[in-house]
Amino acid sequence: xxxxxxxxxxxxxxxxxxxxxxxxxxxxxxxxxxxxxxxxxxxxxxxxxxxxxxxxxxxxxxxxxxxxxxxxxxxxxxxxxxxxxxxxxxxxxxxxxxxxxxxxxxxxxxxxxxxxxxxxxxxxxxxxxxxxxxxxxxxxxxxxxxxxxxxxxxxxxxxxxxxxxxxxxxxxxxxxxxxxxxxxxxxxxxxxxxxxxxxxxxxxxxxxxxxxxxxxxxxxxxxxxxxxxxxxxxxx
Numbered sequence: 001x002x003x004x005x006x007x008x009x010x011x012x013x014x015x016x017x018x019x020x021x022x023x024x025x026x027x028x029x030x031x032x033x034x035x036x037x038x039x040x041x042x043x044x045x046x047x048x049x050x051x052x053x054x055x056x057x058x059x060x061x062x063x064x065x066x067x068x069x070x071x072x073x074x075x076x077x078x079x080x081x082x083x084x085x086x087x088x089x090x091x092x093x094x095x096x097x098x099x100x101x102x103x104x105x106x107x108x109x110x111x112x113x114x115x116x117x118x119x120x121x122x123x124x125x126x127x128x129x130x131x132x133x134x135x136x137x138x139x140x141x142x143x144x145x146x147x148x149x150x151x152x153x154x155x156x157x158x159x160x161x162x163x164x165x166x167x168x169x170x171x172x173x174x175x176x177x178x179x180x181x182x183x184x185x186x187x188x189x190x191x192x193x194x195x196x197x198x199x200x201x202x203x204x205x206x207x208x209x210x211x212x213x214x215x216x217x218x219x220x221x222x223x224x225x226x227x228x229x230x231x232x233x234x235x236x
Contacts, residue, residue, distance in 0.1 A: 011220050019213040029188040041185045043177025046130050048123035048165065050174070053085040060087045062105045067091060070105065083108075083172050084118050090171055097150070097170045110138065110152050110169035119172060120156060131158035138169060146183065149175040 039045070064078055073094040080089055080102065087102035099109035116136055133156070140152045147153065152169040166176040189195075194206040 011216065015213050015217045015220065019210070019217045022210050023214065026192060029192040032188055033185070033192075036181065036185075041182055043179050043182060046163070046165070046179065047174055047177050050119055050122045050172075051124075052082040052122075055080065055082040055087060058082065058085075058087040058102075060102045062089070062100070062102045064089065066105065067100055083111075084115065084122075099170055099172070109171075111154070111167075111172055113138075115172065116154050116156070116167065119167060130163050131160055133157075134159040134162075146178045146186065147176055 060080065064080070067078060067089050068075060071091060071093055075091060075093045076095075077092040078089060080087060082088070083099065088108060089100040089102050091098055091100055097109070098107055099111070100106070101108045113136070120133070120136070136154060136156045138152055138154055143151065143153065146164075147155075147166050149166060150168060150170070153175060154167040154169050156165040156167060158164070161180045163180070164176075164178045165174060166178070167173070168175050194204055194210055
């Protein structure tokens with residue numbers, strides 16, 4: 001029994017070196033997660049509330065039926081909305097989205113640099129911490145990891161810290177706000193779930209191995225505790 005206890009103690013100490021480091025990192029990352037509301041991490045305080053025109057006061061020369069007749073393919077969804085001061089039709093056809101000007105019938109997407117400048121002008125009062133406007137550019141493919149929304153997308157970048165607002169180039173809607181705090185959260189979250197692929201998977205073998213090591217440390221500790229109780233020297 002004494003020999004088994006020594007072996008269990010050796011396993012407990014060896015596994016504890018690895019599992020203890022993981023537990024420390026999980027606790028530290030969990031502490032960061034608890035420090036800020038998730039709304040702050042997502043950038044909601046910096047998300048602009050863009051005011052478009054009043055749709056009910058706009059003339060709509062191009063009807064939904066006109067759009068249906070001039071559009072090739074299978075339309076899954078069509079919706080009238082206001083974009084800046086113009087009425088537009090948002091159409092989803094054959095899995096793709098596009099914006100059609102409800103005044104002229106012309107395709108308006110992706111929105112232009114002038115449209116983006118007009119949207120920025122309607123951002124309103126800029127909250128503290130966003131920085132100064134640096135640059136805006138359009139991405140058609142291969143976006144940064146921090147953005148997983150639809151493409152193409154306009155990126156509005158602020159300095160310092162490369163705080164970014166992502167605007168859907170098809171609809172003009174704000175899709176995401178990414179700040180330094182979000183990026184720290186993302187790195188810690190990947191480490192928290194041992195995501196080595198960047199796919200946000202909760203069933204990776206790394207996480208399963210870490211959980212197994214943690215259980216091994218706990219059970220070996222219980223065995224050692226029972227052995228000490230049996231010998232009457234639990235606290236010695």
